[in-house]
Amino acid sequence: xxxxxxxxxxxxxxxxxxxxxxxxxxxxxxxxxxxxxxxxxxxxxxxxxxxxxxxxxxxxxxxxxxxxxxxxxxxxxxxxxxxxxxxxxxxxxxxxxxxxxxxxxxxxxxxxxxxxxxxxxxxxxxxxxxxxxxxxxxxxxxxxxxxxxxxxxxxxxxxxxxxxxxxxxxxxxxxxxxxxxxxxxxxxxxxxxxxxxxxxxxxxxxxxxxxxxxxxxxxxxxxxxxxxxxxxxxxxxxxxxxxxxxxxxxxxxxxxxxxxxxxxxxxxxxxxxxxxxxxxxxxxxxxxxxxxxxxxxxxxxxxxxxxxxxxxxxxxxxxxxxxxxxxxxxxxxx
Amino acid sequence: xxxxxxxxxxxxxxxxxxxxxxxxxxxxxxxxxxxxxxxxxxxxxxxxxxxxxxxxxxxxxxxxxxxxxxxxxxxxxxxxxxxxxxxxxxxxxxxxxxxxxxxxxxxxxxxxxxxxxxxxxxxxxxxxxxxxxxxxxxxxxxxxxxxxxxxxxxxxxxxxxxxxxxxxxxxxxxxxxxxxxxxxxxxxxxxxxxxxxxxxxxxxxxxxxxxxxxxxxxxxxxxxxxxxxxxxxxxxxxxxxxxxxxxxxxxxxxxxxxxxxxxxxxxxxxxxxxxxxxxxxxxxxxxxxxxxxxxxxxx
Numbered sequence: 031x032x033x034x035x036x037x038x039x040x041x042x043x044x045x046x047x048x049x050x051x052x053x054x055x056x057x058x059x060x061x062x063x064x065x066x067x068x069x070x071x072x073x074x075x076x077x078x079x080x081x082x083x084x085x086x087x088x089x090x091x092x093x094x095x096x097x098x099x100x101x102x103x104x105x106x107x108x109x110x111x112x113x114x115x116x117x118x119x120x121x122x123x124x125x126x127x128x129x130x131x132x133x134x135x136x137x138x139x140x141x142x143x144x145x146x147x148x149x150x151x152x153x154x155x156x157x158x159x160x161x162x163x164x165x166x167x168x169x170x171x172x173x174x175x176x177x178x179x180x181x182x183x184x185x186x187x188x189x190x191x192x193x194x195x196x197x198x199x200x201x202x203x204x205x206x207x208x209x210x211x212x213x214x215x216x217x218x219x220x221x222x223x224x225x226x227x228x229x230x231x232x233x234x235x236x237x238x239x240x241x242x243x244x245x246x247x248x249x250x251x252x253x254x255x256x257x258x259x260x261x262x263x264x265x266x267x268x269x270x271x272x273x274x275x276x277x278x279x280x281x282x283x284x285x286x287x288x289x290x291x292x293x294x295x296x297x298x299x300x301x302x303x304x305x306x307x308x309x310x311x312x313x314x315x316x317x318x319x320x321x322x323x324x325x326x327x328x329x330x331x332x333x334x335x336x337x338x339x340x341x342x343x344x345x346x347x348x349x350x351x352x353x354x355x356x357x358x359x360x361x362x363x364x
Numbered sequence: 365x366x367x368x369x370x371x372x373x374x375x376x377x378x379x380x381x382x383x384x385x386x387x388x389x390x391x392x393x394x395x396x397x398x399x400x401x402x403x404x405x406x407x408x409x410x411x412x413x414x415x416x417x418x419x420x421x422x423x424x425x426x427x428x429x430x431x432x433x434x435x436x437x438x439x440x441x442x443x444x445x446x447x448x449x450x451x452x453x454x455x456x457x458x459x460x461x462x463x464x465x466x467x468x469x470x471x472x473x474x475x476x477x478x479x480x481x482x483x484x485x486x487x488x489x490x491x492x493x494x495x496x497x498x499x500x501x502x503x504x505x506x507x508x509x510x511x512x513x514x515x516x517x518x519x520x521x522x523x524x525x526x527x528x529x530x531x532x533x534x535x536x537x538x539x540x541x542x543x544x545x546x547x548x549x550x551x552x553x554x555x556x557x558x559x560x561x562x563x564x565x566x567x568x569x570x571x572x573x574x575x576x577x578x579x580x581x582x583x584x585x586x587x588x589x590x591x592x593x594x595x596x597x598x599x600x601x602x603x604x605x606x607x608x609x610x611x612x613x614x615x616x617x618x619x620x621x622x623x624x625x626x627x628x629x630x631x632x633x634x635x636x637x638x639x640x641x642x643x644x645x646x647x648x649x650x651x652x653x654x655x656x657x658x659x660x661x662x663x
């Protein structure tokens with residue numbers, strides 16, 4: 031049974047404006063997203079800016095209300111009465127944000143920021159601070175030196191370690207890292223990534239790692255999910271995704287990565303232009319306006335996320351047998 | 365990882381031994397100490413406060429008894445170094461005792477408005493939605509009246525006297541404080557650390573107490589201190605119009621009114637209460653400016 035199971039998650043934001051602040055349009059930020067995360071794995075989530083990665087993270091964390099869909103943690107439905115309450119879910123799942131400075135209250139010493147969560151969940155002040163000191167040590171910051179410091183007295187990497195310590199304070203099972211290392215220098219980023227790997231082993235964690243840096247995602251993930259304009263286009267084991275991507279968007283993303291080998295340079299950018307407006311996405315397959323293999327059926331019918339190969343899934347007519355695409359298998363296998 | 369000896373057995377002890385960081389308020393305090401102008405005006409205000417509170421020590425004559433024979437003596441008269449007013453009362457005594465009323469009517473309304481307006485504003489700012497709409501629209505209704513007219517209307521209905529003056533001025537100052545509290549709270553609500561606190565499962569009241577208040581009180585406090593200077597002038601204005609403190613109480617605005625007829629006879633004496641109002645109001649203004657500058661610490 032997967033640790034976290036997301037089914038048909040949808041969130042549309044209303045665009046207000048005009049005369050009486052009426053709703054003019056709808057941003058389809060997250061549209062019918064489904065995936066599962068197994069215990070102990072790291073799920074990497076990649077996609078361009080605006081594809082809905084961060085919104086999905088906030089929906090799973092229940093920081094914003096979803097329009098429809100179900101979320102199950104360890105089999106229990108979240109939100110409804112007999113299942114897990116929001117407050118209990120937060121004890122199991124925590125999040126690290128991208129902006130390390132804005133994530134910390136500038137008026138509180140960092141040890142108080144870390145101890146806040148256990149304190150409000152019933153742990154006494156002394157016990158909460160003790161746990162905070164232990165976590166400071168676990169993330170590689172000397173408690174004597176760093177406990178009483180304020181966020182403005184720390185560097186970006188140190189602050190992000192504090193944020194990680196804060197996320198671990200409630201001893202969660204899942205930690206969502208929303209572009210947690212994107213704002214750090216490369217050397218600091220490497221240190222924090224190694225720290226995350228150590229902590230995962232030490233505390234038996236499960237990660238959902240959101241990033242737009244494909245190299246980092248390859249390094250840290252077990253499985254990767256690729257999103258485009260609010261939909262999941264491909265999901266699968268990391269080696270399968272990186273070695274033989276099935277979806278044209280994934281293929282384009284991966285070939286857009288600058289090559290480290292001067293003998294095999296990336297000469298042409300395979301993907302051009304910007305993603306279309308999420309308020310009025312293209313009909314059928316949302317990627318068809320930038321896809322070199324788009325055909326009539328792509329305009330008419332939106333592709334479903336179907337299983338392929340070992341444990342992956344693709345949402346593309348080319349991989350769907352019997353879809354009508356010229357490159358797809360002609361008959362549906364029984 | 366460090367050796368086990370560092371692992372805190374007693375976290376509170378280690379916490380005490382740990383290096384202290386420099387908090388935001390400490391840095392504000394240090395910047396304030398560097399600001400000579402603010403220090404000077406604060407010293408003047410403190411001196412004024414001491415003199416006003418311990419008035420009997422600083423004055424010789426009774427502020428309420430006067431002799432018509434000694435009326436409108438000029439500045440520098442033997443025994444009355446600031447002269448006497450139109451009924452013969454010593455002006456220096458009346459200024460010092462009058463300071464009590466004026467300062468009271470200047471500071472207390474702002475303090476009360478800060479409590480009430482601050483609470484309502486932070487509530488509106490953090491809750492948003494319907495609560496915010498209700499509170500802000502009610503505030504807009506009060507805002508439609510210029511503050512002096514509002515104060516006059518209220519004292520006109522309730523009658524004169526120190527209590528009604530304070531009440532009227534409090535009501536006049538609640539709307540601006542609500543507005544700034546709501547604005548600052550609404551901004552703070554969207555910051556990442558508040559979202560992180562919500563993700564920890566904290567209830568709204570807890571979040572306000574630990575995360576919103578300490579970020580919001582600074583700007584609100586600065587704004588409130590800037591209102592004190594206006595409040596002193598308004599209080600004096602109300603007394604000048606006969607709607608505030610009643611005779612024979614000493615109060616700077618009232619004294620200005622009473623000495624109006626004497627302006628041609630003894631202009632210096634007649635202008636003295638006005639000078640006092642000006643100096644006090646100016647000092648509060650400068651102090652509030654200095655506080656605002658000190659708080660503009662780039663974190």
